[in-house]
Amino acid sequence: SQTIHQWPATLVQPVGSPLSLECTVEGTSNPNLYWYRQAAGRGLQLLFYSVGIGQISSEVPQNLSASRPQDRQFILSSKKLLLSDSGFYLCAWTSGTYEQYFGPGTRLTVT
Amino acid sequence: GNSVTQMEGPVTLSEEAFLTINCTYTATGYPSLFWYVQYPGEGLQLLLKATKADDKGSNKGFEATYRKETTSFHLEKGSVQVSDSAVYFCASRYGGSQGNLIFGKGTKLSVKP
Numbered sequence: 001s002q003t004i005h006q007w008p009a010t011l012v013q014p015v016g017s018p019l020s021l022e023c024t025v026e027g028t029s030n031p032n033l034y035w036y037r038q039a040a041g042r043g044l045q046l047l048f049y050s051v052g053i054g055q056i057s058s059e060v061p062q063n064l065s066a067s068r069p070q071d072r073q074f075i076l077s078s079k080k081l082l083l084s085d086s087g088f089y090l091c092a093w094t095s096g097t098y099e100q101y102f103g104p105g106t107r108l109t110v111t
Numbered sequence: 112g113n114s115v116t117q118m119e120g121p122v123t124l125s126e127e128a129f130l131t132i133n134c135t136y137t138a139t140g141y142p143s144l145f146w147y148v149q150y151p152g153e154g155l156q157l158l159l160k161a162t163k164a165d166d167k168g169s170n171k172g173f174e175a176t177y178r179k180e181t182t183s184f185h186l187e188k189g190s191v192q193v194s195d196s197a198v199y200f201c202a203s204r205y206g207g208s209q210g211n212l213i214f215g216k217g218t219k220l221s222v223k224p
Contacts, residue, residue, distance in 0.1 A: 006154075034211070043216035044155075044200065090154050099145075100204075100212050102154035 002027035006091050006103040014111055019064075019078040021106050023091030026072065031093040033074040034100070035066055038088040050074060086110045113137050117201045117215035124191055124222050132186040132218045134175075134201035142203040144168075144177055144184040145212070149198045158186075158199070191222045 003026045013019060025031055035047040046059045048066035056066050063082060067075045074091060091103040118133040136142060143162045147155040159168030164179035173188045184201060201215040 044214045046211060049211060092155075099157050099160065101157070102147075105152075105154045107152075 002093075002095075002101065004091060004093055004101060004103040006089075006106050008106060009104065010107045010109075012109045012111060013081050015083055016080050019076070019081050019085070019108070021076040021089055021091075021108075023074040023076075023103055024072055025074075025093045028072070028093070028095045030071060031095040033068060034092040034094075035074065035076050036090040036092065038090060038105075040087070044090070048076070081110045083110050113139055113142070113203060113205055113213050115201050115203050115213050115215040117199075117218055119216075120198075120218040120220065122218060122220045124220070126193055126222055126224050127190045128222075130186070130188040130191045130195075130220070132199055132201075132220070134184045134186065134215060135182050136184065136201075136203045136213075137182070140205055141179070142205045142210075144175070145202040145204065146173070146175055146184070146186050147200040147202060147214075149200065149217070151197070155200065191220070193222045193224050196220055196222045 005024050032051050034049045036044045038044050050056050050068045064078050086109050089106045092100045094100045114137050116135050145160045146158040148158045149155045159170045161168045161177035164177050167176045175184050175186045198217045198219045200217045202212045204210045204212050
């Protein structure tokens with residue numbers, strides 16, 4: 001069966017520090033991968049999606065970036081975090097079906 | 112553009128009450144429709160789906176029917192439990208398996224014993 005992992009589960013970082021969040025999927029190949037952000041009390045915002053290795057589409061211009069170095073690995077990065085980057089970051093995947101499956105999320109607090 | 116609108120929360124109900132959470136979508140084409148649930152501190156879980164008009168999705172006592180005529184996909188449950196307390200997201204998906212999900216803003220449900 002397919003599983004999706006995200007780490008770390010929680011992270012507290014100072015403003016201006018770098019960020020790297022990782023997402024990996026098991027049990028499937030060539031998935032579409034997604035990064036979402038959920039700010040406190042708000043809905044989901046699609047940040048990036050990828051249909052293959054090295055292929056990244058950005059939905060919202062900001063100081064975040066994404067990379068897909070391997071088929072089942074998706075990384076969200078920032079060179080310098082802002083206070084407004086705080087939130088709950090969710091990775092998701094889909095592969096040829098209508099459903100999108102979500103990881104457990106990373107809670108990021110920028111102080 | 113395509114969008115999903117769902118009722119504002121929070122919704123507070125007593126245990127065993129009837130639940131309806133309204134959801135409507137923009138009528139450009141024929142999307143697939145979903146309800147996701149998010150329990151506190153967790154990621155989203157697919158609750159149910161419908162891929163064409165008049166389809167009824169159901170799971171864990173929840174139901175939603177794809178109504179093309181009213182462009183709606185309202186979530187219902189006949190008797191809620193405290194364990195149903197969560198945030199519920201309605202979503203649409205255009206473009207088949209390559210399409211991205213468009214989410215509503217979520218509705219927080221609190222069920223009191």
